[in-house]
Amino acid sequence: MALNSKAPEGPLAEKWDKHKFNVKLVNPANKRKYDVIVVGTGLAGASAAASLAELGYNVKAFTYHDSPRRAHSIAAQGGVNAAKNYQNDGDSVFRLFYDTIKGGDYRSREANVYRLAQVSVNIIDQCVAQGVPFAREYGGLLANRSFGGAQVSRTFYARGQTGQQLLLGAYSALSRQIAYGKVKMYTRSELLDVVVVDGQARGIVTRNLITGETQTHAAHAVVLATGGYGNVFYLSTNAMYCNATAAWRAHKKGAYFANPCFTQIHPTCIPVSGDYQSKLTLMSESLRNDGRVWVPKTKEMAERVRNNEVKPQDVQEDDRDYFLERKYPAFGNLVPRDVASRNAKQMCDEGRGVGSTGLAVYLDFSEIIKRTSAEAVSQKYGNLFAMYEKITDENPYERPMRIYPAVHYTMGGLWVDYNLQTTIPGLYATGECNFSDHGANRLGASALMQGLADGYFVIPSTIGDYLAATPPKPVTTDHPAFAEAKAGVQARVEQLLSIKGNRTPDEFHKKLGHLMWEYCGMARNAEGLKFAKAEIAKLRKEFWQDVKVVGSGEEMNQALEKAGRVADFLELGELMVDDALDRNESCGGHFREEYATEEGEAKRDDDHYAYVAAWEYTGDNQPERLNKEELVFENVKLTQRSYK
Amino acid sequence: MAGSNPNAKPMNLTLRVWRQPNHQASGQIVEYKVNEISPDMSFLEMLDVLNEDLLHKGQDPVAFDHDCREGICGSCALFINGRSHGPEKGTTTCQLHMRKFSDGETITIEPWRANAFPVNKDLSVDRSAFDRIIQAGGYVSVNTGGTPDGNEIPIPKDISDRAFEAATCIGCGACVAACKNASAMLFVSAKVSQLALLPQGQVEAQTRVENMVARMDIEGFGACSNIGSCAAECPVGISLENIAILNREFLTAKVVSNNMA
Numbered sequence: 001m002a003l004n005s006k007a008p009e010g011p012l013a014e015k016w017d018k019h020k021f022n023v024k025l026v027n028p029a030n031k032r033k034y035d036v037i038v039v040g041t042g043l044a045g046a047s048a049a050a051s052l053a054e055l056g057y058n059v060k061a062f063t064y065h066d067s068p069r070r071a072h073s074i075a076a077q078g079g080v081n082a083a084k085n086y087q088n089d090g091d092s093v094f095r096l097f098y099d100t101i102k103g104g105d106y107r108s109r110e111a112n113v114y115r116l117a118q119v120s121v122n123i124i125d126q127c128v129a130q131g132v133p134f135a136r137e138y139g140g141l142l143a144n145r146s147f148g149g150a151q152v153s154r155t156f157y158a159r160g161q162t163g164q165q166l167l168l169g170a171y172s173a174l175s176r177q178i179a180y181g182k183v184k185m186y187t188r189s190e191l192l193d194v195v196v197v198d199g200q201a202r203g204i205v206t207r208n209l210i211t212g213e214t215q216t217h218a219a220h221a222v223v224l225a226t227g228g229y230g231n232v233f234y235l236s237t238n239a240m241y242c243n244a245t246a247a248w249r250a251h252k253k254g255a256y257f258a259n260p261c262f263t264q265i266h267p268t269c270i271p272v273s274g275d276y277q278s279k280l281t282l283m284s285e286s287l288r289n290d291g292r293v294w295v296p297k298t299k300e301m302a303e304r305v306r307n308n309e310v311k312p313q314d315v316q317e318d319d320r321d322y323f324l325e326r327k328y329p330a331f332g333n334l335v336p337r338d339v340a341s342r343n344a345k346q347m348c349d350e351g352r353g354v355g356s357t358g359l360a361v362y363l364d365f366s367e368i369i370k371r372t373s374a375e376a377v378s379q380k381y382g383n384l385f386a387m388y389e390k391i392t393d394e395n396p397y398e399r400p401m402r403i404y405p406a407v408h409y410t411m412g413g414l415w416v417d418y419n420l421q422t423t424i425p426g427l428y429a430t431g432e433c434n435f436s437d438h439g440a441n442r443l444g445a446s447a448l449m450q451g452l453a454d455g456y457f458v459i460p461s462t463i464g465d466y467l468a469a470t471p472p473k474p475v476t477t478d479h480p481a482f483a484e485a486k487a488g489v490q491a492r493v494e495q496l497l498s499i500k501g502n503r504t505p506d507e508f509h510k511k512l513g514h515l516m517w518e519y520c521g522m523a524r525n526a527e528g529l530k531f532a533k534a535e536i537a538k539l540r541k542e543f544w545q546d547v548k549v550v551g552s553g554e555e556m557n558q559a560l561e562k563a564g565r566v567a568d569f570l571e572l573g574e575l576m577v578d579d580a581l582d583r584n585e586s587c588g589g590h591f592r593e594e595y596a597t598e599e600g601e602a603k604r605d606d607d608h609y610a611y612v613a614a615w616e617y618t619g620d621n622q623p624e625r626l627n628k629e630e631l632v633f634e635n636v637k638l639t640q641r642s643y644k
Numbered sequence: 645m646a647g648s649n650p651n652a653k654p655m656n657l658t659l660r661v662w663r664q665p666n667h668q669a670s671g672q673i674v675e676y677k678v679n680e681i682s683p684d685m686s687f688l689e690m691l692d693v694l695n696e697d698l699l700h701k702g703q704d705p706v707a708f709d710h711d712c713r714e715g716i717c718g719s720c721a722l723f724i725n726g727r728s729h730g731p732e733k734g735t736t737t738c739q740l741h742m743r744k745f746s747d748g749e750t751i752t753i754e755p756w757r758a759n760a761f762p763v764n765k766d767l768s769v770d771r772s773a774f775d776r777i778i779q780a781g782g783y784v785s786v787n788t789g790g791t792p793d794g795n796e797i798p799i800p801k802d803i804s805d806r807a808f809e810a811a812t813c814i815g816c817g818a819c820v821a822a823c824k825n826a827s828a829m830l831f832v833s834a835k836v837s838q839l840a841l842l843p844q845g846q847v848e849a850q851t852r853v854e855n856m857v858a859r860m861d862i863e864g865f866g867a868c869s870n871i872g873s874c875a876a877e878c879p880v881g882i883s884l885e886n887i888a889i890l891n892r893e894f895l896t897a898k899v900v901s902n903n904m905a
Contacts (some may be wrong), residue, residue, distance in 0.1 A: 066709060066719070066770065069815055070717045125793055126786075128844070129784065130783070136800075136805075142794055164812070240712075551704050555666065
């Protein structure tokens with residue numbers, strides 16, 4: 001299938017307005033005749049569900065949580081970008097667009113990114129009107145801070161809990177529509193299949209996680225806002241339930257999966273402490289505004305620090321290497337995430353890492369504390385410092401934080417056109433679930449921006465174009481495709497329960513995560529990827545022979561839920577490896593060791609790889625087919641990224 | 645190993661865990677042993693160890709709610725040794741670490757106990773009553789689009805900061821579990837005062853407080869007797885001041901209300 005991005009023609013700055021004029025509209029009186037399913041209630045889902053209901057559509061919203069407020073958007077810390085230029089520091093829509101395209105290492109679609117920058121300003125207004133308590137200056141106006149990959153101060157924040165405050169804002173808008181009866185909310189309901197009728201998405205199959213009941217739901221269109229797939233790696237900063245099942249089920253029904261190998265390894269996370277570890281905790285990137293990243297200058301000093309012979313705070317200035325400041329004087333500690341992560345890994349590979357494992361670098365606040373005060377630092381980052389101390393039992397006001405990169409975000413996801421529609425007509429993907437705006441690397445404070453842009457401002461306009469061409473006749477679950485999909489879901493549950501093997505879903509997940517981290521993580525090479533591909537195929541086979549789940553499908557059964565998600569991760573993991581093998585270049589978070597500059601930076605190959613890799617499912621255990629969307633750059637010049 | 649405490653030794657513990665197959669069935673405390681627990685583990689990672697062990701033995705793992713394991717999503721909700729989220733002040737269950745316990749200790753783990761929070765299974769409870777209270781008025785009635793510029797209405801920093809403090813409630817229900825009356829006053833007051841403090845929320849302040857309080861009563865939460873266990877056990881430090889603000893808002897609303905119901 002030829003991939004048509006449907007990006008409008010014409011000057012960049014006029015595309016979105018022109019497109020909004022050209023899309024078909026649904027008559028206000030007819031909107032109530034259309035049902036829309038929204039899966040996921042994070043920033044992208046809750047904002048979409050609320051906004052679509054406000055327009056008059058009947059919305060059915062789904063979450064596997066006990067409440068829509070628990071989606072993992074809630075854990076986002078640092079902030080949300082917007083091109084308000086409140087700081088008079090030279091920001092503009094074009095600059096935010098440019099920074100995002102460059103930060104993504106020129107692997108995203110210009111038209112989408114420009115639109116994102118345009119609507120970013122509306123997001124702030126919307127959230128303020130909802131009562132989101134952003135940080136403010138003494139004069140009563142909104143405060144900003146700077147974030148990695150940018151030289152202007154455009155990040156709006158609510159202490160270290162911006163995601164929480166934005167999500168609670170979207171949740172309140174959603175709650176209002178639930179109260180009005182315009183949204184029917186289904187909690188504790190997990191999507192286990194997408195129903196396609198005559199080539200159009202017409203509904204979903206869910207499992208009630210309390211009763212185990214399998215249900216079918218019909219609608220005129222389906223929006224997936226189901227987040228990213230970082231938990232393929234087992235250990236990540238994602239929440240425990242985050243999974244790829246909704247996106248993967250849609251993929252197997254015909255939605256192409258784009259750039260699966262583009263995963264973001266975040267530089268500032270609390271290091272792994274033991275085998276029992278269930279997840280990793282992020283320390284917000286905003287900390288790099290005031291914290292300085294360093295390791296001991298020599299291996300010998302690093303060893304003394306590791307052995308607790310010298311306290312890090314007692315290491316003399318001359319014995320420290322502030323490696324980001326040294327290598328990237330222009331951006332210093334604020335280089336983009338992929339660059340910061342790779343450099344931390346390099347320091348540890350050189351034997352200069354700290355902590356008892358040697359897999360950590362320091363993030364040091366002593367200078368800012370000296371320059372201002374511990375209280376001032378606490379005002380900005382208090383909750384993060386407290387969290388760090390709870391987890392590590394170390395006081396970051398006195399002793400520098402230990403940090404290490406960890407999987408944080410997935411830039412890849414379901415392929416969508418400019419309307420956010422997947423390759424299945426009537427099926428849309430928003431937020432982290434799609435691939436659209438971040439290219440090969442996402443800049444800090446841009447995930448919240450994209451989730452809310454998609455949900456509040458893009459999908460409410462673009463979905464009408466599809467619905468207007470769909471007859472406003474009631475939809476039902478009578479079509480045999482619903483019964484068939486439901487039977488498939490039930491058969492899979494039965495199969496998982498019937499294996500009665502010896503290894504738990506978590507054991508398989510850990511093993512997969514280890515393979516992905518070692519061979520498809522911060523650095524990749526063809527040999528390692530080929531090895532991982534074979535190992536994953538083997539592991540998947542073992543899973544279906546040896547996984548152990550007890551109990552039944554007609555009850556709350558968390559091990560069964562987990563087994564289903566791990567089964568999907570085992571398939572997606574292999575596709576990620578395939579994608580990483582196909583892309584014989586380095587770009588953003590995808591660092592192939594064979595393709596590096598002399599200075600060890602990512603070396604792109606724009607002549608051969610300036611495309612979106614959109615993978616098409618062709619059948620169980622069949623190789624997926626690669627479709628390409630060539631990326632056209634009319635407004636930015638492709639250059640080697642430089643943050644020096 | 646984190647190296648945070650090189651002298652910390654693995655612990656052996658006895659767990660007394662509430663097991664209940666579903667809402668209709670009756671439940672009981674069941675005793676389990678867990679061994680070789682690292683002090684650097686979180687409480688939930690300790691339960692992961694128990695559950696992996698149970699699964700290997702072919703027994704039903706203990707159901708409990710959890711997700712972010714960073715103390716922000718509000719999913720985790722365990723009543724540990726008679727206290728909401730356990731012994732450490734200002735901490736959710738997921739951020740509680742085993743270094744707060746000692747080798748050989750017996751730990752009792754129960755779900756939140758409140759009529760308004762029926763048990764789903766084992767340690768998982770149904771907190772949808774909280775959602776219905778928010779649906780009764782915990783929002784500002786603005787549609788998407790057409791909102792004024794974010795800097796149009798200046799808000800004094802101290803007011804904005806106080807609204808933020810109230811808005812940090814994670815909706816976990818620890819306040820209800822800690823209260824002898826199972827009252828939801830702290831939860832409700834946090835949302836009421838966040839929006840009452842901000843100019844955006846003042847337009848609907850009267851109807852909001854009336855409707856949210858009415859919904860709280862319908863859901864079967866108990867009355868507030870101003871003892872303050874809720875604030876003492878709140879993992880994110882929501883202040884009792886919010887209850888005072890709610891009472892003031894509620895009285896004001898009643899005095900000027902057109903709502904005779």
